[in-house]
Amino acid sequence: MPHVVDCEIKAHQEAAPGHYRMALHCPDIAKEALPGQFCMIEVRPGYHPFLRRPMSIERIFRDGISILYKVEGEGTRLLSGYRTGQSLNVQGPLGKPFPLPGEGKRSILVGGGIGVAPLPGLAERLMREAGRTPEIVLAARTDSLLLCGKDFAQMRCRVTLATDDGSAGMKGFASDALRTLKPGPDTVVYCCGPMPMMRAVHDVCAELDAPCFASLEALMACGDGVCMGCVVEANVEIEAERMVRVCADGPVFDSRVINWSAAGKR
Amino acid sequence: MQVNIGGLVMKNPVTVGSGTFGYGQEYDRYFDVSRLGAVTVKSLSLQPRAGNRPPRLVETPAGMLNAIGLQNVGIEAYLRDKLPFLRERGCTVIGNIYGYSPEEYAQLAEILEREGGADAIEANLSCPNVHDAKTRGCKLVSQSPERVAEYTRAVKAATRLPVFIKLSPNVMDITEPALAAEEAGADGLSLINTLLGMGIDPETRRPILSNIVGGLSGPAIRPVAVKMVWDAARAVRIPIIGMGGICTAEDAVQFLLAGASAVAVGCASFRRPDTALRVVEGLEAYCARQGVADISALVGAMKVD
Numbered sequence: 001m002p003h004v005v006d007c008e009i010k011a012h013q014e015a016a017p018g019h020y021r022m023a024l025h026c027p028d029i030a031k032e033a034l035p036g037q038f039c040m041i042e043v044r045p046g047y048h049p050f051l052r053r054p055m056s057i058e059r060i061f062r063d064g065i066s067i068l069y070k071v072e073g074e075g076t077r078l079l080s081g082y083r084t085g086q087s088l089n090v091q092g093p094l095g096k097p098f099p100l101p102g103e104g105k106r107s108i109l110v111g112g113g114i115g116v117a118p119l120p121g122l123a124e125r126l127m128r129e130a131g132r133t134p135e136i137v138l139a140a141r142t143d144s145l146l147l148c149g150k151d152f153a154q155m156r157c158r159v160t161l162a163t164d165d166g167s168a169g170m171k172g173f174a175s176d177a178l179r180t181l182k183p184g185p186d187t188v189v190y191c192c193g194p195m196p197m198m199r200a201v202h203d204v205c206a207e208l209d210a211p212c213f214a215s216l217e218a219l220m221a222c223g224d225g226v227c228m229g230c231v232v233e234a235n236v237e238i239e240a241e242r243m244v245r246v247c248a249d250g251p252v253f254d255s256r257v258i259n260w261s262a263a264g265k266r
Numbered sequence: 267m268q269v270n271i272g273g274l275v276m277k278n279p280v281t282v283g284s285g286t287f288g289y290g291q292e293y294d295r296y297f298d299v300s301r302l303g304a305v306t307v308k309s310l311s312l313q314p315r316a317g318n319r320p321p322r323l324v325e326t327p328a329g330m331l332n333a334i335g336l337q338n339v340g341i342e343a344y345l346r347d348k349l350p351f352l353r354e355r356g357c358t359v360i361g362n363i364y365g366y367s368p369e370e371y372a373q374l375a376e377i378l379e380r381e382g383g384a385d386a387i388e389a390n391l392s393c394p395n396v397h398d399a400k401t402r403g404c405k406l407v408s409q410s411p412e413r414v415a416e417y418t419r420a421v422k423a424a425t426r427l428p429v430f431i432k433l434s435p436n437v438m439d440i441t442e443p444a445l446a447a448e449e450a451g452a453d454g455l456s457l458i459n460t461l462l463g464m465g466i467d468p469e470t471r472r473p474i475l476s477n478i479v480g481g482l483s484g485p486a487i488r489p490v491a492v493k494m495v496w497d498a499a500r501a502v503r504i505p506i507i508g509m510g511g512i513c514t515a516e517d518a519v520q521f522l523l524a525g526a527s528a529v530a531v532g533c534a535s536f537r538r539p540d541t542a543l544r545v546v547e548g549l550e551a552y553c554a555r556q557g558v559a560d561i562s563a564l565v566g567a568m569k570v571d
Contacts, residue, residue: 001295004539042537047328047485047513052537091539219323221330222536226288228337229323240314243337262319 002224003028004091009084010064016145019070019114020080027063029092035060035121036215036252039067039092040223043078052091053079054220054247056117056192059124065092068147070114094223095251098122098213100130101188107134108183110201112174112193113145118215120151122190133157135181139174139197143167175200183210191215191255195263202255212255216263218246225249233262267550267561269303271505271528272453273428274386276303276358279561280518280546283483283509283532284309284362284388284432285334287542289348290355296539299357301546306360306530307344307352309390310378312370314340319476324465329484329511330533331463333477336364336393341374345381353382360430362388368420375425385428389421392434392459393481408433408459411446418450430507432456433498435487440494441501448502456507456530457498458491483533485511492524499525499566513541515548525566 003026011023029039040052053075055067071080082088098118101107107126109119116138126134136152139162146168152159161169162177170177174197183189183205191201192215205212218230225248234244234257244250244257267278281304287293290305299305317337324331339348352359361384363374371389378384391408407413414431421429431447433440435458444455460481465474491510499506508526512518513534521529531542538544553561 004296049325050329050484050533050537051325219321219325221323221332221533222539224292224536224539226286226292227323227332227533227536228285228317228334229332231317231320231322231337233319239316240340242316243320 001032002092002094004089005029006087007064007090008087009082012082012084015068016147019068019145019147021058021066021068022079022082023064023066024088024090025064026090029090030060030062030064033057033060033065033093034097035125036098036118037093037095038223038251039065039090039094040220041079042089043075049075049078051221052223054218054223056215057093057121058117059121068114068117091223095247096249098190098215098252100126103130104132105130106132106187108137108178108181108187108189109134110137110139110174110178110189110191110193111148112139112191112197113141114147115191115193115197115215115217116147118192119190120148123152123155123157127155136160137162137174137177137181139163139177139193141165173197173200175204179204183208185209188213198255199260202258202260205255213252214255214258215252216246216250216258220247223247233259235259267546269528269562271386271428271507272430274304274358274360276528278303278546278549279522279528280542280549281306281360281507281528281530282535282542283530284390286532286535289344289352290357291348291351293535293539294351294355297543298355300355302357302542303528303546304358304360304385305352306362306388307348308338309336309362309364309393310338310341310344310374311336311364312341312374314338314343321474321476324474324480326463326465326482326484327486329482329486331465331475331480331482332460333475333480335477341377341383345383349383359384360386360388362390362432364390364393368417371417372420372424375421375427375429379425379427386430387421387425387427388430388432388456389417390432390459391417392432406434406436408443409437411442414443414446415450418447418452422451428453430454430456432459434459435490435494436462440497444498444502448504452504454505454507455498455502456509457526458487458494458510461487461490483511485513487511488517492520495521495526496524496568512545515545515552518545518549519552519564522561522564523566523568527562527565
């Protein structure tokens with residue numbers, strides 16, 4: 001059951017150039033949230049910007065959540081101006097969480113750039129509930145944009161890095177790094193990042209027969225399955241069910257459901 | 267707070283804009299939706315529709331542009347999967363319908379009445395998003411008074427339920443389609459649908475919406491909507507459901523004063539799911555504050571020297 005609540009900002013810090021982490025006090029949301037879900041944040045009172053901004057939940061604590069975001073447009077620019085102690089209206093938790101892998105199964109979490117946002121919370125849950133430490137692939141354009149490395153190291157996850165320019169880890173893409181970890185049918189891969197990256201991760205997984213769940217990003221108006229504004233094309237035979245809602249049917253999808261050649265065009 | 271809109275009794279004058287409230291159940295997670303005067307459901311077509319390709323949505327100053335293309339479950343699935351909730355909750359239901367011909371509208375109205383799927387019909391003659399803007403232009407039924415009359419007659423002949431005609435603001439003179447609907451027997455008008463608009467990405471030089479053209483809604487269009495309601499209300503005798511950018515009870519009062527007998531909250535629900543309920547409560551407070559005993563006394567009661 002989603003809540004709509006005013007939340008005090010408990011912490012707000014730059015996590016990397018142009019990237020911020022914000023901790024919000026919201027016990028009601030935290031109590032129900034699961035990794036992979038998101039919330040909708042009102043970035044300013046009044047009529048403009050008119051729409052809330054969807055934000056992945058990064059980590060879930062007893063009395064709140066954290067989000068991790070990159071300043072991209074007007075909404076995130078406004079958000080970045082908030083200080084600790086101010087409050088924001090937050091709606092959540094929304095959407096479907098990451099499903100857990102079967103008992104004792106190996107899992108690999110693949111994050112591209114700011115797409116890493118929902119993965120620390122997932123790693124925590126996997127360690128707690130699936131009984132096996134997940135492996136991590138972090139990829140970004142360059143070293144300074146690799147996020148959450150420390151958090152995963154603290155959880156004692158094995159982290160494989162990849163950068164486009166070779167400034168950290170291997171020179172290459174997330175999908176190249178994933179391939180070196182040899183995922184197979186007994187591995188569950190979870191990924192979040194830019195569409196081309198997730199498409200490449202899906203391709204590797206499909207080739208190696210590894211189940212893969214992708215968390216998609218979209219512009220949203222309602223975040224609640226009502227407006228039909230955030231759809232992506234799915235591999236569905238029935239014409240009327242071809243457009244799936246990122247907010248309510250996702251944001252986490254079995255990667256085989258997504259029609260990557262159509263969805264990647266945006 | 268009770269009103270009678272062309273034969274439809276609503277316990278208060280507040281409903282929701284079709285397409286901004288799903289089929290009611292979605293927002294029942296936030297408040298008891300039966301507290302609204304009526305729930306207007308997402309446009310229903312005879313067959314399910316997948317709608318337009320994404321991107322379908324873009325934020326605009328104090329509003330949004332959409333080109334959803336009426337993605338909906340179709341009338342059959344509505345009756346089977348969506349209606350039971352609305353009935354169980356005791357909601358008054360306005361069934362918004364969309365078809366490709368007068369016959370299809372008639373068929374939808376007839377089915378809704380026969381199956382108890384709605385307490386009134388709202389015929390959407392003004393969706394801007396179901397044509398391919400690149401090849402077929404944006405001709406809307408409601409831009410032609412003759413076609414408005416033809417479609418209205420078809421729906422009226424098919425049902426005894428109250429029939430409301432939803433009109434587009436994209437006309438030279440709103441009174442023409444309004445009068446055409448009234449003369450053809452409409453029991454009420456819904457004003458306004460979205461305003462046509464578009465956006466272009468300066469970097470890629472490509473349209474932002476896949477359908478190029480979309481419908482503008484939100485507080486940005488409210489003054490246009492209030493004016494259109496005012497124009498239409500002076501021309502017709504049938505009641506008007508006013509809509510366009512309503513976010514607060516005070517916004518709603520503007521529509522009533524301009525001549526609307528009821529109001530609909532549209533995309534403001536996307537930002538605050540309980541907006542429509544707040545408008546109900548705010549109207550009660552407004553009436554108490556202003557000493558208004560019957561809300562109908564506000565209809566068309568703008569004071570002009």
